[in-house]
Amino acid sequence: MNAIALPILIPLIMMVILMIVRNNKAAQWISSAGTIALFVLSVYLLLEVNQKEVMVLYLGGWEAPFGITLVIDRLSAVMLSTTALIGFAIAVYATKFFTPAHRESRFYFFFFALLMGVNGAFITGDVFNLYVWFEVMLMSSFVLITLGSKRAQLEGAIKYLALNLIGSMFFLAGLGLLYGKTGTLNMAHLAQILIDDRNAILMNTSAVLFFIAFGIKAAVFPLFFWLPASYHTPNITVSSLFAGLLTKVGVYALIRFFTLFFVQEPAFWHNLLLVIAGFTMVIGGMSASIYYDSRRILSYHIISQIGYMVMGLGIFTPLAIAGAIFFTIHNMLAKTNVFLVAGIIRKLRGSFDLKKVGGLFNSNPAVAVVFIIPGLALAGVPPVSGFFAKFILIKAGFDAGQYLISGVAILTGMLTLYSMIKIWNEAFLKAQPKEYEKEVKTRVTFAEIFPSALLAMASLLLGIFASPVFNYIMKAAEQLSDPVNYITSVLNL
Amino acid sequence: MNSVILKIASRYVRLILFSAAIFALLRGHNLPGGGFIGGLLAGLAVVYKGFAYTFREARQSMRLKPEFLIASGLSIVLLSMIPGILNGKNLMHGIWYKIPLGEAMEIKIGTPFIFDIGVFLTVIGVTVIFLLVLNRE
Numbered sequence: 001m002n003a004i005a006l007p008i009l010i011p012l013i014m015m016v017i018l019m020i021v022r023n024n025k026a027a028q029w030i031s032s033a034g035t036i037a038l039f040v041l042s043v044y045l046l047l048e049v050n051q052k053e054v055m056v057l058y059l060g061g062w063e064a065p066f067g068i069t070l071v072i073d074r075l076s077a078v079m080l081s082t083t084a085l086i087g088f089a090i091a092v093y094a095t096k097f098f099t100p101a102h103r104e105s106r107f108y109f110f111f112f113a114l115l116m117g118v119n120g121a122f123i124t125g126d127v128f129n130l131y132v133w134f135e136v137m138l139m140s141s142f143v144l145i146t147l148g149s150k151r152a153q154l155e156g157a158i159k160y161l162a163l164n165l166i167g168s169m170f171f172l173a174g175l176g177l178l179y180g181k182t183g184t185l186n187m188a189h190l191a192q193i194l195i196d197d198r199n200a201i202l203m204n205t206s207a208v209l210f211f212i213a214f215g216i217k218a219a220v221f222p223l224f225f226w227l228p229a230s231y232h233t234p235n236i237t238v239s240s241l242f243a244g245l246l247t248k249v250g251v252y253a254l255i256r257f258f259t260l261f262f263v264q265e266p267a268f269w270h271n272l273l274l275v276i277a278g279f280t281m282v283i284g285g286m287s288a289s290i291y292y293d294s295r296r297i298l299s300y301h302i303i304s305q306i307g308y309m310v311m312g313l314g315i316f317t318p319l320a321i322a323g324a325i326f327f328t329i330h331n332m333l334a335k336t337n338v339f340l341v342a343g344i345i346r347k348l349r350g351s352f353d354l355k356k357v358g359g360l361f362n363s364n365p366a367v368a369v370v371f372i373i374p375g376l377a378l379a380g381v382p383p384v385s386g387f388f389a390k391f392i393l394i395k396a397g398f399d400a401g402q403y404l405i406s407g408v409a410i411l412t413g414m415l416t417l418y419s420m421i422k423i424w425n426e427a428f429l430k431a432q433p434k435e436y437e438k439e440v441k442t443r444v445t446f447a448e449i450f451p452s453a454l455l456a457m458a459s460l461l462l463g464i465f466a467s468p469v470f471n472y473i474m475k476a477a478e479q480l481s482d483p484v485n486y487i488t489s490v491l492n493l
Numbered sequence: 494m495n496s497v498i499l500k501i502a503s504r505y506v507r508l509i510l511f512s513a514a515i516f517a518l519l520r521g522h523n524l525p526g527g528g529f530i531g532g533l534l535a536g537l538a539v540v541y542k543g544f545a546y547t548f549r550e551a552r553q554s555m556r557l558k559p560e561f562l563i564a565s566g567l568s569i570v571l572l573s574m575i576p577g578i579l580n581g582k583n584l585m586h587g588i589w590y591k592i593p594l595g596e597a598m599e600i601k602i603g604t605p606f607i608f609d610i611g612v613f614l615t616v617i618g619v620t621v622i623f624l625l626v627l628n629r630e
Contacts, residue, residue, distance in 0.1 A: 019564035060585040
């Protein structure tokens, strides 16, 4: 099953090709083709894993737990497909939204390096290998954030790098403790050892270190400060890419670790996760409401929405985990899309500041449509994807008797709706302010709006076909709640 | 920094660093060492020259440009995976070729070593590029 490694190898091959190809136009076409190949492959893996449940590849023929193992289960397959779709949208978007000076600095090369890191993190079955992919992601995203070398960008990039490096140190420390106690870093082997370990309380030290590391990556409540400090500085293409992928890798790692082997003390961990989820939702949502820069509003919104995913993990019933996964997919699509639309607004009206823009509903109804779909999805209005995601989570919360967090989730929906309505009112409904009228352009080319339209379509389809998608995700969640199949497949028991 | 001592020393220190890099690369497979560490040492040789002169000069004095090193390194990494796949093994499975040298000696060359060379070249390229970028700011 060498195909399992292809989500890593395709970006690597693309990087080699892009090192050789010097022509901008050619690089754009090749990159778009590469992301399409990645998408086709992920869908193939998604269908394949539906048959086989867990697919395993022992790199170099060294069997688990000795070598590095690549594992694809349903959760990984779903994440890979969503990532590839977003990758394609961004690859097309970048052709129009990167100024020529930026393109020369090799956006696409580091774009594929980032995709390689993200895909690697999704399919690895080894804790140290996960650390390596995190570093690949961190380095390539650092270069992406600094492309263009403006002063504000460098300031944002330094904050981003410093706080994420602290996260990496926590990761490494937790990893060392884990290895010291168990003598293995293979996730399935760890799960096998820890599941019936009487001394599991000793694991809490490294669990906390991992929680802080992933919490920084995922931008949960007390650890999110790097995100609003850096996401509004780079080119909007890079912001959209980060918004869609980076924090979700942290969430993925949290879900993986806290369902597979850090399951010894549910009373402590799940309550902690729920408390953090609640604070993350509310504080992210409230901070978003005070800003008028569309990128800042959306950045704080990323944080607010991470709360929902952590909430699903905290409730910890199969239905809640399914809700968390559904929400993650929906959020990746919709969140990337609203960032893309913010870029289009900037292109048409010359600003990210909502006070300086307006009148888009009359001049560009198409842009209004591609904004309102992900906007409503984020706010949780049926029939778009977000409604079902929130519905599953809140239902799971009530079923499990977690009324407080469910109530917080419902109220946070209001905050989200408020922010989306604010952007809608300011950018689309109100008239363009007189003093900024000379910035106005009205023409949108097909290639500019195509990525947003594609992702809006995906959000819509995710809502309309919520039932088959939910069935698939429910199976993924059951797989996570009962990891016996995962363990036996990887360890070949 | 403009120091004559550093400039003259850099000539010899670079030689030592580069030899150490090659040594670490060759020692790699079963003992501590390997492509990554070797690459860092070799990158350090360039950095040393960068401190003694300027980073621009250090880069210009490299016969192989860092971009070329990264591209060829990554290509070699990819190529090293092909023999294993052709033999129907798992990805990155080590395939070893033995070259006999006289009676009791032989040289073993395997795909893990080729992989290490690829990593070696890539790491040199990345180290130099990163330092150049950070130095420009």
